[in-house]
Amino acid sequence: MSVRTDNTINVMTHTGEAAQLPKQISFQMEDGKHVNMDVEWDPIPIEQYSKPGSFEVNGRIKVLEYPNPLVEQRADPYVYKHSDGYYYFTGSYPEYDRIVLRRSQTISGLKQAPETTVWEKHEQGIMSEHIWAPELHYINGKWYIHFAAGDRDDVWAIRPYVLECDAENPLEGEWVEKGQINTDFQSFSLDATTFEHDDRRYLVWAQKVDHDTISNLYIAEMENPWTIKPKQVLLSTPDLEWEQHGFYVNEGPAVIKRNGNIFIAYSASATDHRYAMGLLTASQTSNLLDPNSWVKLKEPVFVTCEETSEYGPGHNSFTVAEDDQTDVIVYHARPYKDIVGNSLYDHNRHARVQQLFWDTDGKPYFGYPGMTRDLKNKEVTATVTVK
Numbered sequence: 001m002s003v004r005t006d007n008t009i010n011v012m013t014h015t016g017e018a019a020q021l022p023k024q025i026s027f028q029m030e031d032g033k034h035v036n037m038d039v040e041w042d043p044i045p046i047e048q049y050s051k052p053g054s055f056e057v058n059g060r061i062k063v064l065e066y067p068n069p070l071v072e073q074r075a076d077p078y079v080y081k082h083s084d085g086y087y088y089f090t091g092s093y094p095e096y097d098r099i100v101l102r103r104s105q106t107i108s109g110l111k112q113a114p115e116t117t118v119w120e121k122h123e124q125g126i127m128s129e130h131i132w133a134p135e136l137h138y139i140n141g142k143w144y145i146h147f148a149a150g151d152r153d154d155v156w157a158i159r160p161y162v163l164e165c166d167a168e169n170p171l172e173g174e175w176v177e178k179g180q181i182n183t184d185f186q187s188f189s190l191d192a193t194t195f196e197h198d199d200r201r202y203l204v205w206a207q208k209v210d211h212d213t214i215s216n217l218y219i220a221e222m223e224n225p226w227t228i229k230p231k232q233v234l235l236s237t238p239d240l241e242w243e244q245h246g247f248y249v250n251e252g253p254a255v256i257k258r259n260g261n262i263f264i265a266y267s268a269s270a271t272d273h274r275y276a277m278g279l280l281t282a283s284q285t286s287n288l289l290d291p292n293s294w295v296k297l298k299e300p301v302f303v304t305c306e307e308t309s310e311y312g313p314g315h316n317s318f319t320v321a322e323d324d325q326t327d328v329i330v331y332h333a334r335p336y337k338d339i340v341g342n343s344l345y346d347h348n349r350h351a352r353v354q355q356l357f358w359d360t361d362g363k364p365y366f367g368y369p370g371m372t373r374d375l376k377n378k379e380v381t382a383t384v385t386v387k
Contacts, residue, residue, distance in 0.1 A: 008383070009021075009022065009025065009380070009381070009382035009383065010382070010383050010385065011382055011383070011384045011385070012384075012385050012387065013049065013384065013385070013386055013387070014386065014387050015049060015050065015051060015052060015386055015387070016049055016050070017049060018044070018046075018049060019044065019049075019057075019384045019386075021039075021041045021057065021059070021382055021384075022039065022382075023038060023039065024036050024037065024038050024039065025037060025039050025380065026360055027061075029365070029367070033359050033365055034359055034360040035357045035358070035359050035360070035365045036357065036358055036359070036360060037061050037062070037063070037357060037375075038061070038062040038063075039059045039060070039061060039062060039380055040059055040060055040061075040062040041057055041058070041059035041382070042057055042058050042059060044057055044384070048384070048386070049386055051386065052386050052387055053385075053386055054383055054384065054385045054386070055383075055384055055386075056381050056382070056383055056384070057381070057382050057384055058379055058380070058381055059379065059380050059381070059382065060376070060377070060378060060379050060380065061375050061376065061378045061380070063355055063372055063375045063376050064321055064326060064328070064354075064355040064372070065372055065376060066107055066108055066328075066353045066354065066372075067108055067111045068352050068353075068354075068370065068372070068373075069335075069350035069351060069352050070107070070108075070110060070111055070330075070350075070351045070352055070353050071089065071091065071110060071111060071350065071351040072348070072350045072351075073094050073347045073348060073349070073350065074089075074091030074092065074093075074332070074349075074350070074351040075091060075092040075133075075315065075332045075347070075349035075351075076091050076092045076132065076133035076134075076191075076252065076315045076332065077089065077090075077091040077315075077316075077317060077330045077331065077332055077351035077352075078090050078091060078133075078134065078135045078136060078317040078330065079107070079110070079317055079319040079328075079330045079353070080136050080137070080138070080317075080319065081319050081320055082138060083138075084168075085105055086103045086104065086105055087103060087104055087105070087106065087107055087109075087110055087319065088101060088102075088103045088136050088170065089101070089102050089103070089104075089110045089113070089351075090102075090134045090135070090136050090145070091133075091134070091332070091351055092131070092132050092133055092134070093131065094347040096129070096130050096131050096132060097120065097121045097131055098117050098119065098120045098121065098131060099117070099118055099119040099120075099131060099134045099145060099147060099163075100115045100116065100117050100118065101115070101116050101118050101136065101170060101171050102114060102115045102116065102171075103171060106322060107319070107321070107322070107328065107353060116171040116172075118145075118163075118165075118170065118171065118175050119145070119163055119175050121149065123152075124152050124153070125151060125152070125153075126149065126151050126157075126159070126161075126180070127149040127151075127161060127177075128149070128150070128151055128152040129149065129150040129151060129152050129155045130148070130149060130150035130155055130156075130158060131147060131148075131149050132147065132148040132149070132158070132190055132191075133147060133148055133190060133191050133252070133315065134146070134147040135147070135192070135193055135194075135317070136170065137194055137225070139194075139201070139225050140225075141166075142164055142165065142166050142225075143164070143165040143166070143167070143170040143173070144162055144163065144164055144165075144178075144194075144225045144226075145162065145163040145165075145175070146160065146161075146162055146181075146192045146193065146194065147160070147161055147162075147163070148160055148161070148189070148190035148191065148192070149161055156188060156212075157188075158188045158189060158190050159180050159181075159183075159186075159189055160180065160181040160183070160189050160190060160192040160205055161177070161178075161179065161180050161181070162177075162178040162179065162181060162225060162226035163175040163176065163177055163178065164176045164178050164225070164226075178225070178226040179226060181203070181205075181226060181227070181228060182227055182228060183205075183207060183218075183228070183232060184230065184231055184232045185207075187207055187208050187209065187212060188207065188208040188212045188215070189205060189206065189207040189208070190205070190206055190251065191205055191206045191251045191252050191253060191315070192204070192205035193205070193253050193254060193255060194222065194225065195255040195257075195262075197257065197262065197284065197288065198284075200221055201221070201222040201225070202219055202220065202221055202222060202288060203219070203220050203221075203222050203228050204217060204218070204219045204235065204253040204255065204264060205217070205218055205253070206218075206249075206250060206251035206252070206253070213247075213248065214237065214238065214248045215238065215247070215248065215249045215250055215251050216234055216235070216236065216237045216238075216250055217234075217235040217236040217237075217250045217251070217253055217264075217266060217280075218232045218233060218234060218235055219232070219233050219235045219288065219289060220232040220233065220289075221289065233289050233290075233291060234291060235264075235280065235291065235294060236250050236266065236280060236294070236296055237250065238250045238268055238269075240268075240278075240296075240298060242268065242269065242276060242278075242299070242300050243268035243269055243278065244268075244269065245269035245270055245274035246269055246270025246272065246274055247269065247270050249267070249268050249269055249270070250266050250267075250268055250278075251266065251267055251268070251315070252266055252267035252314060252315035252316070253265070253266045254266070254316050254317050254318055255318075256318040256327065256356075256364065257284065258327070258358070258362070258364070259358070259362030259363075260283065260284050260285075260362070261281050261282065261283055261284060261362070261363075262281070262282050262283075262284055262288065263279060263280070263281055263363075263364055264279070264280040264281075264294075265277050265278070265279055265301070265302075265316055265318075265329075265364075265366075266278055266279075266280065267314035267315050267316075268300070268314075270343065271312065271314075271343045271344060271349075272311075272312055272337075272339055272343045273304045273311040273312045273334070273337045274304075274312065275304075275312035275313070275314045276300040276302060276303040276304070276312075276313070276314060277300060277301050277302035277303075277313065277314050277316065277331075277366065278296065278297060278300050278301060279296075279297045279301045279364070280294045280295065280296050280297075281294065281295045281297075281363070282294045282295070301364075301366045302314070302316075302331070302366040302367075302368070302369065303368070304333075304337075304369075305368040305369050305370055305371075306337070307370075308368070308369060308370025308371075308373060308374075309335050309336070309370070310333040310334075310335070310352070310368075310369035310370045311333055311334045311335070311336060311337045312332075312333055312334055312343075312349070313331050313332070313333040313352075313369040314331060314332065314333075315331065315332055316329050316330055316331035316332075317329075317330045317331075318330070318356065319353075321355070326355060327355070327356040327358075327364075328353055328354070328355060328356060329353065329354060329355075329356045329366065330351065330352070330353050331351075331352055331353075331369070332349040332350060332351055332352065333349065333350065333352055333369050334346070334348050334349055334350070335348065335350065336348075352369065352370075354367075354369070354370070354371060354372045355372065
């Protein structure tokens with residue numbers, strides 16, 4: 001991976017005064033993007049400042065490192081950092097028959113954290129098959145899980161549902177079924193996520209049209225955590241070539257608000273090595289229910305990387321690191337390309353995490369899956385001049 005500084009780093013100081021080296025530097029990435037990254041410098045002996053002259057000091061990109069994978073066989077991973085200091089993790093269980101939670105006070109600790117089953121599928125009827133993509137949210141003092149499920153008599157009748165829990169610890173409390181979310185029409189629907197903005201709560205989800213052949217993204221304002229207000233608005237349809245590999249798909253939305261904008265990452269195409277992520281952007285001051293407020297990038301932002309052996313990255317969520325400042329992307333990817341049979345039943349989509357960066361225009365920079373391995377060894381040099 002080619003990473004170089006945008007400008008020569010020159011720092012001026014005076015005899016007897018330590019140099020103030022920059023803690024963050026703009027780097028030009030291999031794809032041409034300019035990205036801000038933290039730098040950690042080698043210690044400088046105080047003797048270097050004793051007389052006028054110049055010397056070089058070495059440093060390296062400071063990047064967060066986490067176990068990779070974080071949790072094996074947990075597709076559609078979701079991590080939420082709560083005000084109690086715990087990180088909560090959930091994802092699709094391989095048998096698609098239950099909802100599990102685990103928690104830890106660190107992201108890395110989620111790898112070995114004990115897992116608790118908080119809800120199991122029904123024996124028949126709705127919510128009895130294909131329990132997919134749970135997300136944990138804390139809204140107005142209660143916990144909610146949004147998830148999708150099918151019916152044993154019609155396993156592809158996937159619909160969005162909500163559970164509620166009023167316990168302090170969601171791993172210990174009782175979960176109450178609040179029912180199906182009232183989308184405007186009935187069809188294959190999944191991957192609901194919710195976010196708040198300007199005292200309004202919104203739902204974003206995927207739903208199929210045209211005889212269940214095209215999966216679109218929709219947005220609606222919410223009346224409560226399990227009910228949307230009419231009417232739902234078409235946010236994005238898979239109209240780009242890279243969104244149509246295998247199937248015409250937009251799904252797996254994830255929201256992050258930064259730098260005056262609201263960003264929605266989403267996933268597209270079949271759930272094999274062609275699975276990839278795109279990005280929608282709207283100004284925080286815009287009408288989020290107006291489709292014209294949203295701008296869709298023409299190219300994907302996160303794709304398979306054969307060099308790091310991470311295939312089909314997607315269905316992500318966002319969380320924040322232990323410093324409560326650094327953004328982190330949580331996503332799944334397989335460790336191999338070739339799949340036998342239906343990719344939905346190849347369960348080795350492992351949950352992974354890596355640092356999310358921001359470019360000099362204030363937009364998220366995803367890089368590529370497994371990028372941490374390459375970034376952590378990148379060095380940078382500064383010239384210090386003592387006058």
